[in-house]
Amino acid sequence: MFAWSPGEVAAPHPTFTARAAIWRDQRAGLISIAEAQRRSAAIGAVEAKPTSNGQGTPGKSRPPVARPRHERPSPNESRQYAQPMATTAARDDRLTPNAKAFLQVLRARCGKGRETTITKGTAGNIMARSTRTIRRYLVDLVRFGYVELETLRNSRGMHLGLIVRITDQVAPFYEEARGLAKWLAATPRAIFEPFKSVVASRNKGVTLLSSKNQNQIINTSAPLKNADTGQQAARERLLRKDWAKAVPRS
Structure with missing residues (x-):
């Protein structure tokens, strides 16, 4: 009644099969002992619990959605110029x-x-x-x-x-x-x-x-050749200057 039969043997667990493959590779010299231990531990590790997405519901965290270009704020006013x-x-x-x-x-x-x-x-x-x-x-x-x-x-x-x-x-x-x-x-x-x-x-x-x-109009009514530059003319100009100082001003 309790006789053993080949058809009743259960298949090995997937975790056992994966770990066995890892250690076979290590025995063959394909990977190191440290790498085999790391891979073997990672197979049976429990996955981390999902974090909240900021809206009160559990789920994976997402990066902030980029604002469309036409909705971005305008730059600040500046007097800087290139x-x-x-x-x-x-x-x-x-x-x-x-x-x-x-x-x-x-x-x-x-x-x-x-x-x-x-x-x-x-x-x-x-x-x-x-x-x-x-x-x-x-x-x-x-x-x-x-x-x-x-x-x-x-x-x-x-x-x-x-x-x-x-x-x-x-x-x-x-x-x-x-x-x-x-x-x-x-x-x-x-x-x-x-x-x-x-x-x-x-x-x-x-x-x-x-x-x-600039004013380009030059007065030519009194040419230089007719100007009196003698000693008598200089004496008369000096006398007129002295007489103007002697006149009392009101």
């Missing part, structure tokens, strides 16, 4: 659009110079991006030669921020002597005549009066 800069970065397909916009902000912060001090946190607040995103922007700008970075330290060696310097690729061409010389050499002489309106062609080197802030 100085002249080349369009090389704007035409560089290796940079992302946000990296190009960040380069324009850095150019504006430099003002009339080529250097500014900033932190990644401040840049993140300006661009409404995380510090890791700002780091990616800076890595791309440094990689392609648009900016140079230096760590700002105090007297004790503590890091205070970053010193950002823009290169010649960002500055306009006329700020560099070589670029300005190339432009002057390539510009025809008939087009480049900056002093044509103030220098007369018949009188070389003579600057004419401007019609906006």
Whole structure:
């Protein structure tokens, strides 16, 4: 009645089968003992309980849903503006659009110079991006030669921020002597005549009066050749001056 029969043997548990396969691999030298122990312990481990999603119901936590672009807040009002800069970065397909916009902000912060001090946190607040995103922007700008970075330290060696310097690729061409010389050499002489309106062609080197802030009407009623410059005329002018001082004023 209780005789054993092969058909009544139950199949091994899936957990046992998986662990046996792991230790077979370890015995064959495919994995180490530590790795086999880790895999074997992970098979029978109890899964963690699901956390709440913030709405009172259990479930997996989800990252916040990004706000649509047209519903995002407008930037704060600012009087900051960018100085002249080349369009090389704007035409560089290796940079992302946000990296190009960040380069324009850095150019504006430099003002009339080529250097500014900033932190990644401040840049993140300006661009409404995380510090890791700002780091990616800076890595791309440094990689392609648009900016140079230096760590700002105090007297004790503590890091205070970053010193950002823009290169010649960002500055306009006329700020560099070589670029300005190339432009002057390539510009025809008939087009480049900056002093044509103030220098007369018949009188070389003579600057004419401007019609906006100078009076070009010259009084020619008393020519210099008729002026009396003798000693008698000088004596008469001196006497008139002394007589005017002697006259009492009411």
